[in-house]
Amino acid sequence: MAVSGGQDSLCLGKLLLDLRSKWHWQLAIAHCDHQWSTDDGIAQRVRDVADVWQLPFYLKTADVLKETEAAARKWRYQALVEIAKENEFDYIVTGHTKSDRAETFLYNLVRGAGADGLAALTWKRSLSPDITLVRPILELYRHETLQFCDQFDLPVWFDVVNQDSKYARNRIRQDLIPYLQKNFNPQIENSLAQTSELLRADVEYLETTADKLLQQVQSESKLHRPGLKSADLAIQRRAIRQFLPMVMSRQPNYQEIEAVVNLITAPNKSRTSTLPGGAIAEVVGEWIVFSINN
Numbered sequence: 001m002a003v004s005g006g007q008d009s010l011c012l013g014k015l016l017l018d019l020r021s022k023w024h025w026q027l028a029i030a031h032c033d034h035q036w037s038t039d040d041g042i043a044q045r046v047r048d049v050a051d052v053w054q055l056p057f058y059l060k061t062a063d064v065l066k067e068t069e070a071a072a073r074k075w076r077y078q079a080l081v082e083i084a085k086e087n088e089f090d091y092i093v094t095g096h097t098k099s100d101r102a103e104t105f106l107y108n109l110v111r112g113a114g115a116d117g118l119a120a121l122t123w124k125r126s127l128s129p130d131i132t133l134v135r136p137i138l139e140l141y142r143h144e145t146l147q148f149c150d151q152f153d154l155p156v157w158f159d160v161v162n163q164d165s166k167y168a169r170n171r172i173r174q175d176l177i178p179y180l181q182k183n184f185n186p187q188i189e190n191s192l193a194q195t196s197e198l199l200r201a202d203v204e205y206l207e208t209t210a211d212k213l214l215q216q217v218q219s220e221s222k223l224h225r226p227g228l229k230s231a232d233l234a235i236q237r238r239a240i241r242q243f244l245p246m247v248m249s250r251q252p253n254y255q256e257i258e259a260v261v262n263l264i265t266a267p268n269k270s271r272t273s274t275l276p277g278g279a280i281a282e283v284v285g286e287w288i289v290f291s292i293n294n
Contacts, residue, residue: 001093002080003029003049005042005157008095010049011145012137014152016093017053028056030083030092032076035062038161045157058083069167077127084131096121096135099142102192103172110168115206119199141189210238221247223288228264236261247290249277263288 001016003009013029020027029050033043043059050057060079065071080092101121108117124134137145149156165171180188213235217227223243228236240260244252252275259272260281271282278293 001027001029002076002095003031003046004095004159005031005046005049005155006095006159006162007146007149007154007156008097008100008137008142010095010154010156011140011148012093012095013049013053014148014154015137017055026089028058028087028089029053030058030060030080032079033059033061034065034067034072034075036065036067036161038159042157042159045155049155056087058087069169077133081127081131085128090130091132091134092127093134093136095137095145097137097140097142097145098193099173099189101138101196102177102189103169105192105196106172106176107169115199115203119196119203121196122200138193206234206238207242210235210242214239214242218243219287221290223260223290225264225283225286225288228288233261236264244275247277247279247292248275252276260288 001013003013016027031043031046033039047057062075065075084092104121105118123138124132127133185191213231217224237257241252241257256275263270263281263283266283268283271280274280274293279290280293281288281290
C-alpha cells in the first residue's frame with residue numbers, strides 16, 4: 001500500500017492492517033520521496049509507522065523532480081509500479097477518497113476533459129499486465145479519514161504543499177468546493193462523486209463498443225472507412241483514439257483524433273498534416289492508410 005504519511009493513507013493502512021488476518025493479505029508499505037524541501041523527514045516517519053505495524057517498508061527517492069502536480073503524480077505511479085514488480089506484488093493500494101474524486105472531477109472539468117477524465121479515480125484500474133491499482137476507501141470523505149486517525153491516535157503528517165494555492169487542486173479544495181457547498185449544494189462532494197461513478201459505467205460501455213468496432217475496421221496500419229462510417233460519432237472517435245497510439249509516439253489529443261475522423265467522409269487522397277512520430281493519414285479508396293513521413 002502507498003503511504004504518504006497523510007490522514008488518508010494512514011487511515012487506509014490501519015484498516016488493511018486490522019483486516020489482514022481475516023483475508024490473509026500480504027501487506028507492505030511503499031513510500032515515494034519527492035526530495036522536495038517540504039518532504040524533509042517524512043520518509044523516516046513513514047518508516048517508523050511500518051516498524052510499529054511490523055510491515056516491510058519500501059522507499060523510492062526521486063533524483064530531480066519538477067515541483068508540479070502532474071510531474072509528481074506521474075513519477076509516483078512509476079515508482080510504485082517499480083516497487084510492485086521488484087517485490088512481486090500484484091496490487092497497489094492507495095488512499096484516495098470521495099473528496100479526492102470530487103476534486104478530480106472539477107479539476108478535469110475546468111481543463112476541458114471529456115467523460116473519461118470526469119470518470120477518473122475509479123475503484124481499480126490496470127497499471128501493467130500484472131499490476132492492478134485499487135482504491136478501497138473511495139466511499140469515505142476526507143473529514144471521515146481524519147476522524148478515524150484521531151480516534152486511533154495515528155501520527156498524521158500535514159503536508160504544507162496541500163495548502164499552497166499555486167496548485168490548482170488546492171484552490172479547488174480550499175476555495176471552489178466550500179463555495180459550491182455554501183451557495184449551491186451542501187452535498188456537492190457526494191453529487192460529483194456519484195456523477196463520476198455513473199460516467200465510469202458509460203465510459204466502460206463505450207470503450208468496449210469502440211474496441212469491437214476497431215477489430216472490424218482495422219487491417220494492420222489501415223482503417224476501413226465504410227465500417228467507421230456506419231458507427232456513431234462517439235464510437236468513431238473512441239475507436240480512432242484506441243488505434244492512433246499504434247502509429248504515433250503518444251496518446252492522441254482531440255485535434256489529432258478529429259483530423260482522422262474528418263477523413264472518414266473526405267475525398268480520395270485527402271490527408272492529415274503530420275501527426276506526432278511523423279505519421280500521416282491519407283484516404284486511399286475505402287481506406288485510411290497510415291504511414292511514416294520520412
